[in-house]
Amino acid sequence: MSAAALAHAPAAGCTEAPVLRERGQREVFCGLTGIIWLHRKIQDAFFLVVGSRTCAHLMQSAAGVMIFAEPRFATAIMEERDLAGMTDANEELDRVVAQLLARRPDIRLLFLVGSCPSEVIKLDLSRAAQRLNATHAPGVRVLNYSGSGIETTFTQGEDACLAALVPEMRADPAPSLLVVGALAEVVEDQMRRQFEALGIGPVAFLPPRRAADLPGIGPGTRFLLAQPFLAETARLLEEHGARRLAAPFPLGAEGTTAWLRAAAEAWDVPAARFREVTAIGEQRARTAIARHRALLAGRRITFFPDSQLEIPLARFLARELDMQPVEIGTPYLHRQHLAEELALLPTGATLSEGGDVDSQLDRCRAARPDLVVCGLGLANPLEAEGFTTKWSIELVFTPIQGYDQAGDLAALFARPLDRRMRLMV
């Protein structure tokens, strides 16, 4: 973050703001749900959840509305015999994997994904992955990570998946920029063009679109997080010598400029050149955003915890659309990765981490915000109570990063308000 950008921020921001921490029911997804978008991103990967019928049911309830000719995820459902030790769980897993790979010879990368039941009975999936690698090499690489609810919340599943890819990256000491976090293909392509125009490169993305295109890593690698939920991935990248470029996240005109600037500064791009490259995009973003200001400015907004995107989104909505955050709930607050965001966030909102859904609902009902960002378990019930809601999962499934998506991002929040005004039923 440059000094210039910080000068526009309110003096304190929320860097020192207290964070409300409660204990109670958490109405969030587990990390397995990351598979829903990761399987589309890495096109030759397959995700095999090792878990119970509940895990399988979660996956198909979330994804099953799409009709698949060949889905790229499945569940190895543990049965009574596996728990009673009557069958060797490892032999069973080997059998299931062989059955799966015989059906899908096009798979190059197989993730064994841990779940609550497999973690509780301490089934060692990392050993299983090693063993299966020996059997199925060189055609298929087998990795593992945990997407269990006891360890991961929603988008943390992507963090765990990418962290599993880091040790697979070949050593490459040459200077390069790595953009970390699954992004829509259109967003990736735009970013690639912007970095090229700035003379920054070579640029690589994690995760790649195909397993074979995994980028290299080494002391020359600088990385930008494109998503705020990548704590473990960032830690491992740093362990391999890469260095994180601190920046706010590329949401909105301001966020995107600051994010690009972090890379530009690391590559010593002259300020004039930077302005020249980013000015048009930034202006385009501001124009697109402005169309939604009339509907959103002055509106009060509350976020229920879901994806860790809540703080960057609140920053964007507050600073670029003049919305007023009332409460910003996040499942997990990574102070270091969000330092630049917190500094930009206007004071006045309640920050809460984790939390208790019933008491947060009480606060929400008392505050009566104009817009509530929440999961699908709460959205319709809150609508029925007369609240306008924006279901939060969509923010993970929609291209929202970068200049040319800034207007779309604002539109996601404007649409439910627009709809409420249009409907006369």
Add this chain to the structure above:
Amino acid sequence: MQLAIWTYEGPPHIGAMRVATAMQGLHYVLHAPQGDTYADLLFTMIERRGARPPVTYTTFQARDLGGDTAELFKSAASDAFRRFQPQAMIVGASCTAELIQDDPGGLARALGLPIPVIPLELPSYQKKENWGAAETFYRLVRGLCAPPAPRPAGRAPSCNILGPTALGFRHRDDLREITSLLERMGITINVTAPLGATPADLTRLGEADFNVVLYPETAGPAAAWLARAHAQPATKTIPIGLNATREFIAEVAALAGIDPAPILAAESSRSAWYSRSVDSNYLTGKRVFVFGDATHALAAARVATEELGFTLVGLGSYAREQARELRDAAKAHGIEATISDDYLAVEASIQAAQPELILGTQMERHTAKRLGIPCAVISAPVHVQDYPARYSPQMGFEGANVLFDTWVHPLMMGLEEHLLGMFREDFEFQADAAPSHLGAAAATATPTLPATLTWTAEAERELGKIPFFVRGKARRNTERYATERSIGTITLEALYDAKAHFSR
């Protein structure tokens, strides 16, 4: 371990949730890890309910496992009682909580709450969703139903309607259709449960003369217990389809001691005439594969063959409990039933049977897409589009109308089918294109069968002239014919010999 690409049923605690969410004034405290609240979406999104399910989850995390998860359960249960003030509570564990063995029943008892608290033992690694719903409903009925009282003589016959739950396939409209049918017969509805009932309503179940069981999957055990403890007989016929509805009316009339003749004479369904009208002629002998829960699969097999004139080439269910009935029904059509909860096994059966229409669940829609076969949904599991806004029962006279429209829709319409058989090179109405009344939506990938036999180019071309929806069957028949006669290369003659041999 079982490799599951799709699963036909959820875990048993989802069944318990379906009962709790169907009812009013009942709360469910579920010991479960963070993330299991995804189940709320089934009710708020798929069924589009405007209220949160009456379920409190403990949502424990890894860091709680080192501490006192039992204490976590107790505080969740007492908080839920304070906040929601239910008439009764059910308590239980999800699959992960079952592994840590905290005994929710015992813990809840220790709290001494001033309401009935019913513990649920739902073995997650053995049993599934429907079993969980049936067990929960049975435990509730057994735990709450008052001792039998004498039924006053001389009043109108009265019944309970048992089985409809939250997240049931068309339960909302089936219930409306059957309730109104029973009322037209002059029968009083005592209690409908679980859907819409309170724990207080369940105490009054014994006051009815008999029970109408709409869904044996969820109400079977409760109805059997009521028959033993309260001497209430229960209906056996499921009123799906015109003939079954008529039998159901006769059965109910016998239990109620009334004459079924007036209502049987007065009411019918348009589906009977639609099916007799000449436009439906081309439906005769269409090869249909039926799969679903046992109730809907058996009913659909009967409607398909008796009321639409289809040929049954496959029948199956994921419900092992009703395997015998399904096997008997299949045998009557000279086929073997597919009893499996393994999606891949069902897919293999469908591929082997080469049907022209699949009547199945949401899962069969995946298979149908892969194989390029028309498909209609007849049973849970289903997704959001099968909780429609419009009135769409499966049961009763209106249900029969709905079935006719729904099942015929995916098939290619008669004229188009004829023209495709005659002219194969049209740029728009191509041989492999989807039926044009469905738009461009359904792609039809012809499944590739293992190339064990060689086809001459001429024979292969001729095979391509057979309409695509029977082409798979023709290829299979020809190859079978060739294999049985040790014909190595299939020529044009072999193709037509096989056609004459099987002469469909």
